[in-house]
Structure formats: C-alpha cells, structure tokens
Amino acid sequence: MEVQFLGGAGEIGRSAVLVDDRLLLDYGMASESPPQYPVGDVDPDAVVVSHGHLDHVGAVPALMGAGDLPPVHWTPPTRDLALTLAEDTLKLHGSTPRCPFTGTDVHRLTQASVPHGYGESFEAAGYEVTLYEAGHIPGSAHVLVDDGETRLLYSGDFHTGRQRLVDATTARPEADAVICESTYSDASHEDRDSVERRFVESLRQTVWQGGTVVVPAFAIGRTQEAMLVCAAHDVDCYVDGMGQRVTDTLVDHPEFLRDAEALRGARSNARYVDGRNGQRERIAQQNTVIITTSGMLNGGPAMTYVPAIRGHPTNTVALTGYQVQGTPGRELLETGRAEFDGRMLSVSATVELHDFSAHADREGLREFLAAYRDKEVLVNHGDRCGPFAATLREDGYDASAPELGETVQL
Incomplete structure (x- = not known):
C-alpha cells in the first residue's frame, strides 16, 4: 500500500x-x-x-x-x-x-x-x-x-x-x-471542568460589571459547545453567524450527539441574531454574551462585534480555540491589535483564551x-x-x- x-x-x-x-x-x-x-x-x-x-x-x-x-x-x-x-x-x-x-x-x-x-x-x-x-x-x-x-x-x-x-x-x-x-x-489541556468554570466566571463578571462579552467560536463544534456551557450554567447568550444553521443541522442527528436533549435546550436558551437593521450594533451595546463566528476573527459577524466593543477594558473578547499563526485572532492574542475588514485596530477590551479544544x-x-x-x-x-x-x-x-x-x- x-x-x-x-x-x-x-x-x-x-x-x-x-x-x-x-x-x-x-x-x-x-x-x-x-x-x-x-x-x-x-x-x-x-x-x-x-x-x-x-x-x-x-x-x-x-x-x-x-x-x-x-x-x-x-x-x-x-x-x-x-x-x-x-x-x-x-x-x-x-x-x-x-x-x-x-x-x-x-x-x-x-x-x-x-x-x-x-x-x-x-x-x-x-x-x-x-x-x-x-x-x-x-x-x-x-x-x-x-x-x-x-x-x-x-x-x-x-x-x-x-x-x-x-x-x-x-x-x-x-x-x-x-x-x-x-x-x-x-501541549497539555487544562482540566475541562476548570476551563468551564473560568470561562463562566469571566462571562458573569463582565456582564455584572456592565460589559459585553464577544465569544468568537468556530461554527462547527465550538459554537455548540459554548452554547451548551452557557445553558448548563444559566448564562443567557446570543448566537450569530453560521453556527445557527450548524446547530439546527446537528439537532437533526441526535444519534451522533452525546446528549441531544441538552443541545435542544441550549438552542432554546440562546437568542439567534439575523443581523438586519443594525441589530448587531444594538446588541453590542448590551450587557450580554454574544457567541459568533468566526473563531479566528478572519470573517463573519465577529468583524462587527469586536470593533464595536474594543474601546473599553470592561468588555471581553473570549477566544475559545486554537488561533493559527497569521490569523487576526493570533495577532490579537499576541499584540493586542488586529486587522478587521482592512483596518488595523487596537483592542482595549480584555482578551482571553479558553482552551475548549x-x-x-x-x-x-x-x-x-x-x-x-x-x-x-x-x-x-x-x-x-x-x-x-x-x-x-x-x-x-x-x-x-x-x-x-x-x-x-x-
């Protein structure tokens, strides 16, 4: 062979x-x-x-x-x-x-x-x-x-x-x-329970302090994992981007899920965003959690949300996965600035990486x-x-x- x-x-x-x-x-x-x-x-x-x-x-x-x-x-x-x-x-x-x-x-x-x-x-x-x-x-x-x-x-x-x-x-x-x-x-992954606990604490603290959390997440897998974590810990969230369609697709294949009922519940807990009529800009001003594509900040609704919240340290960008070298997500982690739709922007919001690998x-x-x-x-x-x-x-x-x-x- x-x-x-x-x-x-x-x-x-x-x-x-x-x-x-x-x-x-x-x-x-x-x-x-x-x-x-x-x-x-x-x-x-x-x-x-x-x-x-x-x-x-x-x-x-x-x-x-x-x-x-x-x-x-x-x-x-x-x-x-x-x-x-x-x-x-x-x-x-x-x-x-x-x-x-x-x-x-x-x-x-x-x-x-x-x-x-x-x-x-x-x-x-x-x-x-x-x-x-x-x-x-x-x-x-x-x-x-x-x-x-x-x-x-x-x-x-x-x-x-x-x-x-x-x-x-x-x-x-x-x-x-x-x-x-x-x-x-x-690399060795941090214990998953510890990752979840730190992630949820960050979301709650940011919202309690009057801030907004943007959670860039891969549409396939990571968006649903973040939704499940939020639902399990009673954290309200919005979901934007391709992750909505993927979630609906995966719900239709319950035999390939660990807990199909939990994913259905997580979908009910979340509010889907359609992005029309300035909806994203309005949501970015709320004290809330927004799970959105793309996970490495190289496209998707994250191009709207991160620039909208970047100016205040009370806000948080909570990255949830591996950031490939050369992507805006990796650059943001390493330098505190990244390119969004052709504009190089500094981000004063807190930037975190949570290892949901x-x-x-x-x-x-x-x-x-x-x-x-x-x-x-x-x-x-x-x-x-x-x-x-x-x-x-x-x-x-x-x-x-x-x-x-x-x-x-x-």
Missing part, C-alpha cells in the same frame, strides 16, 4: 491523503488569504471524508467536475456540514479565482454522497473501509482502510477527553500502520498511540510533526513525519 500526503503534512489545513492513487482520504482547504488547497492533480476512484471541518472537507466539491463522479463516503452529519461549508465558500469566493468549484459541482456532490454509520464496513475503490467514532465533532471518524494485506488507520482529528457535545473516542481498531494527527502534541493533547495522543506501539506511525496535521515523530522514536515507536507531496510505502 502506498500513501501520498497531498496536504496536512507538517501543517494544519488542507488535509489530503491519497492511497494507491485510487482512494482519497479527506480533501480540505486552508482558510488563509488566499485559500490554500492540496497539491497535485487527483482523480480518485472514491473519497472518504473523516469529518466536516473546512480543513478536511472544504475542497471536496472540486472533485466533482466533468466525468464520472467518485462516490464520497462519510457520516450523515459530515455530509450535511460539508454542503453548508461549500455554500459558504461559494458565497465568499465563488465569483473569484480563489474558489476551485461551482454551484454545479456542489449539486453533483449531493449525487455522489454515500452516508454510513459508525462500525459499518463498506467497499470503496476496492478497499474495505470502516468508520469509528473519533470524539472530535458530531460525525467525526477514524477511517480504517483494509486492502486484504495491510490495514491503515487514518485517525482524522480526534479527542480522548470530555466534551459536552460528543463522547470521547474509545475506538482502537487493529491496524498495521497509523496516520495520526498531532495538533496539540506539545476538541483535539487530543500530548497525553491523549500517547494514550491513543499506546495501542499501536509496534506499528508504523506517520505523523501529520500539526505545526510540530517532526519533533513529535522524533519523540515517539525515542520511546521506541517506528514513527516519521512525511513531507508535503511525499509518498510512503507501507
């Missing part, structure tokens, strides 16, 4: 792994400016998508051009989230060369879609493939690929810790080789890989793939970090 890394090698974004030039695992995009896509030309016989985040599924519609449609295998939530992301990408970039697909391609993707549940084996491009719950977001999966001689486990993104939205992964299917993500290979940390990665100590491990999806692979080798693993475009023989 040969695997080629077309994206996500030594980086976070545009994940894509090609197996024997036939089976494509993920086909994402990196939301940089301009967006970045996997390298090389591909014409797969079939595609399997691990989960519905932009960096894993964002470029899949570009595979739906002329000719036969490759079947696209995924869970039902991943299918629905992928279509939502594709429509949003068309809205943002569809009239520019930055977008590699059209509305027709998105329609063709619905025709190519083949949904599966966890643990259900199926044939794809001549391989036996099985999806296992990955504990990252609803519908996220580890992908096991079996050609009859070699069993390859593609971890996708996964979490071994507690979240309110989904259960932690416990799946450790037998495999001969593992492609393992490494986003937090150099949906990825395994250093200990979680080692716990997962302990089941594969005598197997080949290929490290991807991280800023420090090489150093993590070196650490694993020191501990006796057969580990390496493939480079972008590299082909590995298993």
Whole structure:
C-alpha cells in the first residue's frame, strides 16, 4: 500500500491523503488569504471524508467536475456540514479565482454522497473501509482502510477527553500502520471542568460589571459547545453567524450527539441574531454574551462585534480555540491589535483564551498511540510533526513525519 500526503503534512489545513492513487482520504482547504488547497492533480476512484471541518472537507466539491463522479463516503452529519461549508465558500469566493468549484459541482456532490454509520464496513475503490467514532465533532471518524494485506488507520482529528457535545473516542481498531494527527502534541489541556468554570466566571463578571462579552467560536463544534456551557450554567447568550444553521443541522442527528436533549435546550436558551437593521450594533451595546463566528476573527459577524466593543477594558473578547499563526485572532492574542475588514485596530477590551479544544493533547495522543506501539506511525496535521515523530522514536515507536507531496510505502 502506498500513501501520498497531498496536504496536512507538517501543517494544519488542507488535509489530503491519497492511497494507491485510487482512494482519497479527506480533501480540505486552508482558510488563509488566499485559500490554500492540496497539491497535485487527483482523480480518485472514491473519497472518504473523516469529518466536516473546512480543513478536511472544504475542497471536496472540486472533485466533482466533468466525468464520472467518485462516490464520497462519510457520516450523515459530515455530509450535511460539508454542503453548508461549500455554500459558504461559494458565497465568499465563488465569483473569484480563489474558489476551485461551482454551484454545479456542489449539486453533483449531493449525487455522489454515500452516508454510513459508525462500525459499518463498506467497499470503496476496492478497499474495505470502516468508520469509528473519533470524539472530535458530531460525525467525526477514524477511517480504517483494509486492502486484504495491510490495514491503515487514518485517525482524522480526534479527542480522548470530555466534551459536552460528543463522547470521547474509545475506538482502537487493529491496524498495521497509523496516520495520526498531532495538533496539540506539545501541549497539555487544562482540566475541562476548570476551563468551564473560568470561562463562566469571566462571562458573569463582565456582564455584572456592565460589559459585553464577544465569544468568537468556530461554527462547527465550538459554537455548540459554548452554547451548551452557557445553558448548563444559566448564562443567557446570543448566537450569530453560521453556527445557527450548524446547530439546527446537528439537532437533526441526535444519534451522533452525546446528549441531544441538552443541545435542544441550549438552542432554546440562546437568542439567534439575523443581523438586519443594525441589530448587531444594538446588541453590542448590551450587557450580554454574544457567541459568533468566526473563531479566528478572519470573517463573519465577529468583524462587527469586536470593533464595536474594543474601546473599553470592561468588555471581553473570549477566544475559545486554537488561533493559527497569521490569523487576526493570533495577532490579537499576541499584540493586542488586529486587522478587521482592512483596518488595523487596537483592542482595549480584555482578551482571553479558553482552551475548549476538541483535539487530543500530548497525553491523549500517547494514550491513543499506546495501542499501536509496534506499528508504523506517520505523523501529520500539526505545526510540530517532526519533533513529535522524533519523540515517539525515542520511546521506541517506528514513527516519521512525511513531507508535503511525499509518498510512503507501507
């Protein structure tokens, strides 16, 4: 079995792994400016998508051009989230060369879609493939690929810790080789109860002091997690941006949620914002909590809310996830200023980072890989793939970090 890394090698974004030039695992995009896509030309016989985040599924519609449609295998939530992301990408970039697909391609993707549940084996491009719950977001999966001689486990993104939205992964299917993500290979997450407690205290204190809290959050996963935390602690909140549609989508897939009733309750606790007639500007003047896209401050309604509250230290910007190098969110954390709609603005409001990560940390990665100590491990999806692979080798693993475009023989 040969695997080629077309994206996500030594980086976070545009994940894509090609197996024997036939089976494509993920086909994402990196939301940089301009967006970045996997390298090389591909014409797969079939595609399997691990989960519905932009960096894993964002470029899949570009595979739906002329000719036969490759079947696209995924869970039902991943299918629905992928279509939502594709429509949003068309809205943002569809009239520019930055977008590699059209509305027709998105329609063709619905025709190519083949949904599966966890643990259900199926044939794809001549391989036996099985999806296992990955504990990252609803519908996220580890992908096991079996050609009859070699069993390859593609971890996708996964979490071994507690979240309110989904259960932690416990799946450790037998495999001969593992492609393992490494986003937090150099970090340990704070205890989730402590993160929640500090987050809720910050929200309450800011509102009590007469301030406004803006919670930039990824539309898929993080918005719903923040909503669940607010509802569990009786904190009123507004929700704005794509996270509204995603929440409604996930409620329709209760079997992929840890507690479907809790998410329905969190949706009832929140007030949706439609953004018309200056509504956002008025809400920004209230003593309230606003959960809004985008999570890294590179678009969405956050472009209105953060500038509106930036001028007073009583207000708070409560970031809830990893801020990629080069994004406005990362710049704001490091310098206290960032670019908003082309304007470089200083932010006097308090800026905080709360680690609601949906990825395994250093200990979680080692716990997962302990089941594969005598197997080949290929490290991807991280800023420090090489150093993590070196650490694993020191501990006796057969580990390496493939480079972008590299082909590995298993």
